[in-house]
Amino acid sequence: MVDIILADAKNEGLASWTTDLRFAERMKGLIRANAVSAAVFCHHPEGDEVIVSLPALWSEPCFGKAVQAYADRGGKFANALLNFRDDQSEVVLSTPLRGSEIVALSGASSPFDELCDRAGIPESDRDRVFKQLVDAGTYPGDPQYIDLAASQRAIARSIHHIYELVQSKLAASKGGSAV
Numbered sequence: 001m002v003d004i005i006l007a008d009a010k011n012e013g014l015a016s017w018t019t020d021l022r023f024a025e026r027m028k029g030l031i032r033a034n035a036v037s038a039a040v041f042c043h044h045p046e047g048d049e050v051i052v053s054l055p056a057l058w059s060e061p062c063f064g065k066a067v068q069a070y071a072d073r074g075g076k077f078a079n080a081l082l083n084f085r086d087d088q089s090e091v092v093l094s095t096p097l098r099g100s101e102i103v104a105l106s107g108a109s110s111p112f113d114e115l116c117d118r119a120g121i122p123e124s125d126r127d128r129v130f131k132q133l134v135d136a137g138t139y140p141g142d143p144q145y146i147d148l149a150a151s152q153r154a155i156a157r158s159i160h161h162i163y164e165l166v167q168s169k170l171a172a173s174k175g176g177s178a179v
Helices: 002-007 021-027 054-061 061-072 078-084 112-119 122-137 148-174
Strands: 014-016 037-040 051-052 090-096 102-107 144-146
Touching: 021 037, 021 061, 021 102, 051 054, 051 061, 054 061, 054 090, 061 078, 102 148, 112 122, 144 148
Parallel strands: none
Antiparallel strands: 014 090, 037 102, 051 090, 102 144
16 A cells, blocks of 8 residues: 555556446455455546456447357356356456545444544443444444545545654654654
8 A cells, every 4th residue: 555655656557447336345345354454446547548348348239249159159258258247347457556546445443442532532421422323323443434535534644644754763863853
């Protein structure tokens, strides 16, 4: 995520994208092994970035006929083509991942009591607040996606925190204070 956030570009070569936000959230899941967070990006590709658009292919009757003919001949990948068709709204792109194009981040929040401490909620009110959150369908500590605005705020805070950390280390190495 460092290149994606700090340099606003990480080239991963050819990558599969979807035009369906809900599918992206379901496919990526809320938790990824060995990852702090999952990210969903929104990118409006330029013409030369699009390698193949499966929705465009499947919209052409001749493509469907060609796939069926391939299946009739016992083609090795026929089952995959017929199974998925355009259910995933998949588009293969050659474009970098950019932090400025993150529209959703997932992850678990800090522990409930820590959040309450930060918000100044007294211990005597925490059971009531927790119940209100659960009644509203929010389960503190459970992984969830945050929306575009919250994602971009989280990225901005991360960049600011890194900047402050670097300034502090530079100042410490020079024996002075940070600017």
